[in-house]
Amino acid sequence: MKAVTAEEMRRIDRETIDVMGIPGETLMAEAGKAVAEFAESLCRKEGAVAVFCGSGNNGGDGFVAAFHLAGRGIPVEIFLAGAKKGVAPLSATFMRVCQNGGLPITELAGPDAKGRIDFGRYGLIIDALLGTGFEGAVRAAMAEIIDAINSSGITVLSVDMPSGLPSGGACPEGSVVRAAYTVTIGLPKISLVTWPGREYAGEVHVADIGFPRSLLEGDGLTTDLIDADHARARLSVEHDADSYKGDAGHLLLVGGFDCMEGAIMMSAMAAFEAGIGLATLMTTDTARTVIAGKIPELMTRSFPANGGSRVVESEVRAFLEGERRFDALVIGPGMGRTDESRAVFATVMGSLPKSGIRFALVDGDGLYHLARYLEESSLPEGVSFVITPHFGEASRLLGEPVDAIKKNRFAAALRLGSRTGAVALLKGPATIVSDGKRSLINTTGNRALATAGSGDVLAG
Template identity: 35%
Template sequence: MKVATSVEMRQIDALVMEDYGIPGAVLMESAGIEAASAVETLLARSGGKRVCVFSGKGNNGGDGFVVARRLANHGYKVQVCLTADISSLSGEALIYFTVLQKMGLDILEIAGERDWDKAGVAVSFADCLVDALLGTGLHGIPSERMVAAIDLMNSSGKPIIAVDIPSGVEADTGCVTRTAVKAAKTVTFGLPKPGLYLHPGAAYAGEVTVVDIGIPADLLQSRAIKQNTVTAEDVRSLLPLRAPDAHKGSCGRVGVIAGSQGMTGAAVLASTGALRSGAGLVTLGIAASLNPVLEVKLTEVMTCPWPENADGALGAKSVPYMDELAMQSDVTLIGPGLGRREETQTAIRQFIKEARRPLVIDADALTALSVDINILQQTEALAVLTPHPGEMAMLTGLTVEEISQDRLYVARQAAIDWASIVVLKGAGTVVAFPDGEVYLNSTGNPGMATGGTGDVLAGIIASFIAQGLSSHDAAVAGVYVHGLAGDIAADRGMIGMTAGDLAEAIPAAIHSLTKKA
């Protein structure tokens, strides 16, 4: 499904009105009816009948006015708390506010301290609250009046339905500058917004429902919209299906270059991730002194002991062996646990520069690239980079905080600049392509915040490439399956979950998708 920025959504609304002749009031009516329906569904469980609607002065507030009218017509006791001056209302919002006045609904214009006291009383008696304060119109810091309204709603302990996006969450970035509504459910219109999937905004949205408000489908499916969310149906259509006569040679060959003294676990997890996600053959290239250890740790993975330097790490002597492994493999994964010794880092850069077949670049190989990121422009191979925010900061020169403020933009720009696929890991992983297309992932959980899960992800992506997926499709499907495996593993408890638990759950994650095909 496409994901629209606030500007794109405004452009769509304008086209609906100008090119299709559908009045803005019709869109507002449809939006309000859908949001009201969500309120009724929520209250049907408890039998509650009192609703408090917090509205601002813009179109989001107008949606709230429609919600209020609809609920009142259906027998609910509705209190409208207006956080703007009545004189500031205009357009469709004013039209629907006037309807409420003529209906005699209870409207509280919050202007002074006593009004806030009245609003507090209304909230205390309500069974459900509706957030129609700001919507996608927030940029920067919300006003003091809005902050007070948000805090009042959040402190009430009552379930909140957010209209389009929780107030206080920036629609395009998911940033929360000061405070934001903590919704039980968000009803968003036409297309979802990036801030519903990017943290911290995603944590405020609750259950997200995308509803149809009558926008023509061709506008919602426009190729000009470059953001997408990944669904189970999308991934199901991408995953490789095995032929009845499949054998290990036909299911893909993955070469892994990983591991160093004290970091053999990274090599194991990356290789296991590749095997567990379906690769027919996985071969691990390592420093010769590590071979006895890894032959004990790994049963199904073949190991290749290579010449090492005096420190027991891969270096210049191992580059020809790296090249040979790459030519014998459908894809090469390089980086997990390789170490940051200067000779190792130089060898990594030389290998990447000379590579001709697909690459997955992770961990210490990303550190090597940070010295000369332009190598990516020189290699024939299409690379998938899998940085976490700290590695992304190292590669871009930005701070982790700057990256977290606009993950979508940073990942997209990096993919364009580096002519590579960028998988910016974290809560709500972003997959960005060199043509500007981006995908926002929705699977995964906090239990995955443990060492080694990124190594497993790199292995999954490499495995999917080896099995015939394009690097683009493998990155999207790999991220989704990785998060889904984490969700399955978390059924036994998130605290104490390990990367090994996640790797074990990969077959179940894939089966849960393909069994419905």
């Protein structure tokens, strides 16, 4: 399934209406009906439903939902954030339908607006105040309503987006509705599947309101969601019955230098678990004595731990350019940040074009060295790179504060891919993968991954 930005969703709306000829009124009616159907499943036998509508199209969805709920015998009251005369034309059509049907609409304009709400009467709140197009911080009057909703203790169902939450992945700047459920229209929005937006959205349900499938699955949409089925379908590899270990690739691992051997060992074991045919580790001579034999299938090659940068550079270069038998590289786990490790990193980067290696992944301390390397050079051509930073490493690579990364993780992943020329995997809840143009968002995983070594395993 795709996930979309506000602009991508607007484009789907426009093409559905202008090109496909489906009226906007029809789409709004279907959206509101879908919200009502889900809301009905949440309604308790006692207590009415309070529907909070904004003046834009999100409010129109709320008016439609209120009308359908009332038609099913559920007590409904509508609260309008503002004056009736300020409601957008399309939404005003359905506001009049509600008025003609005898549904009470209370305007929350002027001082003490929240004093007109008796929350004790309601068993469910429908939040249709602000939709996908919202950005920035809500105004004071709207913030007062949102804060009152959050303080009520009543179950909240948001329409399309929790009000106050930007849709493109950015952190909210002010008050945001904390929903137990969100019925989002057409496709999930970026903030509903990334952090911190997921904390506000609650349980997300996608409503099909009749957008053409060609628009919902089109190449013009640049973000895909990864779940277990998606990964299983794309990561499983089938080999011919007569294949041998050389057909499954030869991986070179560089890292696990003195006192940090465990990191690269976990990467190597993970690579074998993932199906690599052969793996060779290049590390220091002292680290090699620690690692040798602990992973029987792992081949090793070493250089002097205290041989000096020139000796190290010479041996690494001769090994890489002379062997030409590796298909892929993992560099960085347990590498350290010494002058010698920096020399190893720079030498490996410089030797890649002559090594025959086609794929390279940089992780751990390799990302520290990569940040310095990119200040003077660009990634070698002819090699496809993947980088796997956490927030601190991303901060160093982008030259931005960690807070700027966390403010919009989705945008930060795009910047990482664009500026480095690599496929960037920004770790964290809802890991984001991007080459700067297209992105993947991982919807799986949990806090159990927040432990030493999980990144090393991922690298392998």
